[in-house]
Amino acid sequence: MTAPALPAALAPAPLRFGALEIDVPVVLAPMAGITNTAFRRLCREYGAGLYVSEMITSRALVERNQATMRLIRHHESETPRSIQLYGVDPKTVADAVRIIVDEDHADHIDLNFGCPVPKVTRRGGGAALPWKTTLFREIVEGAVQAAGDLPLTVKMRKGIDSDHLTYLEAGRIAEGAGVAAMALHARTAAEFYSGEADWSAIATLKETITSVPVLGNGDIWSADDALRMVAETGCDGVVVGRGCLGRPWLFGDLAAAFRDPEGKSGERAKAMPGLGEVATAFRRHAELLVEFFEDENRGCRDVRKHVGWYFKGYPVGGDTRAALATASSLDEIDELLATLDLTAPYPGAAAEGQRGRAGRPKRPALPQGWLESREMALEARAELTEGEADTSGG
16 A cells, blocks of 8 residues: 655755654553553564653642553663653642653643543643643742753643633743643544544644744544644654554654655555554554553453553454453453454454544533633642642643
């Protein structure tokens, strides 16, 4: 399959976040319960780029929550190491950044201002927070200062809803605070993952922010989509989330596309794995999860959520899918995979396209009175901090 050629003039250079250089301008988006070290390692085995941890709650890190300390671990093969932080209190976020820097947990830190999940936004975090401009500025400035020479970036959404857009002002504030780059998921919190991402917003942000890289996120299901996003928006790189679910080889496609943007090789290779290759990847994922959790039963339970994504479009019957989604050991998984027709070819369009739950547009959950002002009283800040979740994910 031939991918669309990207003119050399539009081809993004390697990403540079401060002193950190990423040779292929592709970033794995943080996804709660997904982008643990097992999945990051698997994706890295297929491609190149920057692979970011699950969202880590700053308060949980500062309090050294046991589950959180496990989530920030990186395998020795992971280079560079990247951690995403979430928080609503400038001091706590800065303290969390200092822990990462002082204890050498990562080579790059990203701050989450894009999560649309109600348990995060109702506490004023994620995509809700940039509405409070002073609070946003204090968090970003404090984090940049605490990070020192370690590159720190931000990821955000267009805003809370179409009437409360924040991305341009937040982008200017973050640029002024000294972030190394910023990424925009081109949807509002109200849109969740529904409809189509508004790539024109990425182009507008890129035109507005001139001193640091701007990355685009939203609706990248293939390498062709990534090239098209760069061509249409001028962004410096792409952030890939749901498109890689059950398809870690997408990062190989992306690396090939960006390394040959003009299509000089003619027929650019695209991964079209048969069922045998998919089964091998699924088994490898399960194995890595067992290693990560140091518990075979827990690792096999965790891979269950990936069954539907891996085998989308392939001739795998409902009974087998259900059995894989209840397997509790690697031996059991092996027995089930052995019953498949591993010679079955790539099914084409049936295995491609959107994956993961899109959801429907809905009114974001916000703290009471959140939209009444762009500022926050000190007592309101204290309440916000007290209500911050002390566990990671989102």
